[in-house]
Amino acid sequence: MQVSSEKIERKGRWLRNASSTFTAIRFLAPAILVMGVIILFPLINAARLSFFNYELTKPKEIAFNLFKNYSYMVKDKIFWQALKNTVVFTFFTVVSGLFLGLILALVIYELPRRFHGLRGVFLVPWVIPGIVIGYLFMYMFDVEIGVLNYVLQQIGVIKEFLPWLMRNNLAMFAIIITHVWNQTPFYMLMITAGLMAIPEEAREASYLEGANRWQEFRYITFPYLQEIIVISSLLMVIRNFNFFPIIFTMTGGGPAYATTTAVLYIYRLAFERFDIGYASAVGTFWVIILIIVSALYIRTLKERF
């Protein structure tokens, strides 16, 4: 009698486990299906198309060409310039945004509680869509009507209006400034969360040990923030590698190719030159780079947590 009840219990446990697995699959299936259709399928299809000569304007000449698109990519100077621009853009936007976000977070954290509402105000640039920011700054940087030129001239920094968006070195600078303005609140928010998680005891101990403000930051605050800084900056590296709207609206990748980043170049190849095969090859290469960066990100997370 006892044996059979054990059997029943075992069977019941198995059924419960099986049922929970089945339930999990049922819950996950729609999401996996949707992700598969809208993300995985286009990715695989783009990788497939990258081995084809596929120009929309020449439908009769569509043919398998193995690695021809990739070998063209290796020789394509614009592609390498776009790659360089992407790295420059990503590096400076992440470093500057992080630095400013850190300062903002620290300053607001130190202010009396009644000023903490400022965080909400500083968050505004983060919630404005990229396209809107692009147009806003495009007019601010305009050579003719730009308010920036006017202000700089009034305070004596420049003598005549500068064509910010139409000079090679200034255009990249302008889009980096714009992007940093948009992105800094994100870092501020993440670092504020990190600051709030620092145990009060640690601060009190440093105070009792006679540490000054710099020492407190160097030996208490910063070590606690390190992980959140790594996570947020890696996240933004991935995001900025793919960033499109601000650059597209402000400069369209110009002057010439001075601000053409990889995603902008892919867009131009696909929708201005209609060369889907080559655009897919560049896109596939770009996905591989992003997968490597993402893998580093995940590895870092695993190591630290």
Added chain:
Amino acid sequence: MRTRAIIVLIFATLLLLNVTTVFAGGGQEGAAEGVTIEFVNWVTAEESTRTPVDDIIDNFESENPGINVKPVPVGFSDILNQLIVMYNAGDSPDLAQAAGPNISILALMGALASADEVFPNDFQEDLVQSAYDLTMLEGTHYGIPWAPGPDGLFYNKDLMAQAGLDPNDPPETIYEFQDVIAKARGPLPSEIVVFGFDTTVRMFGFEMTYPFLRAFGATPFKGDKVNFNTSEVKEYMQWMRTSVENKYTLPGKKIGEFRPIAAQGRLVFMIDPSFVKGIVLSINDELTEEEFNKSWGVAALPGDRQGNHYTYASDHQLAVFEASEHKDAAAKLAMHLCNSDYALRNYLLKIGYTPATKSALDRIPEFRQDPILKAFVQNVNDTVVKIPYGPDYGDIVIPFMAGVQEVITTNKSIDDVLAGVQEQIENIK
């Protein structure tokens, strides 16, 4: 109780299905009575033209009870992408609006029906030949002009006088033009822009550039060969660099961005089609049509040394798709949009286009009375030259326009820039 609820639910569902079917059936019956034309265009996507074009479509539907029109608004910059994608997906529309290289590219793909196939001969003969020929590819027309828009040289007489120039003597050649803009810069205040020019990296940017290349004697397209690395192109590039350095024009602007400047009375020379008058008037409410006509004159674009003038026409065109099952109805709509009295009066004349048919000038005398339109008919329309579009057009002109931007924004040697452009073009896959 539960069983009863289920029965009620089933009955309710059946009833709902029945009602839906009846209505759907009614809809199908209605559709079977006529045909529906899908018309892809940008004019119903733009605020300034949506209302008059919708009105013409309503007028067409009331005159042709068996034909319904479904306008599909697509932005001007996206229309070629959309049409190419629709065609490749086997979802071609019946009729589409086109401009620039669109008809040539779509015709090369085999997407369009020939004009001979869908438009009657007498209508084709009535079309303004120079505008009609812009829809031609390898001897066959694949569309019709709807709203011709060749670029003319608008000159602001008040500002010319202020600069000490003769307001009734616009420059004839590119060399006179160079001279005039240099003379105008000095006496005019810095907020006055001497001339507006599109230097964006777009296909449209090149279309505006092409007549000026021709004026310098450059002929980059010769048969299957494309060569931008010539002394004439270099001369053009040098002129562009000087124009930006000496602040005759603003770099990197779309042509549309100069229109507000013109509306503020701060532009001396404006290179634009006739309809720009309507746009300028709509930007500046205080400016009257009489004032505009008094201030602005229109001449052909500056020509070459021999006095030949060239212009590009950003005509709005219409094309019927080969895959359309209702080609006759689509062609009927196209002819109504292009040549009906209703469309001529309520759209073309109102916006400021010259008509696409010869008979329209006789039927609607107002076209000859407007001084701007009259100047276009007399001086500009016959100077249109066709750009040799092809499937690699984008591959060719985008690097060239990037080269133009490199010249006007850096100190790099023009020879090096042109060599780089040529290398890119020769390495097209």
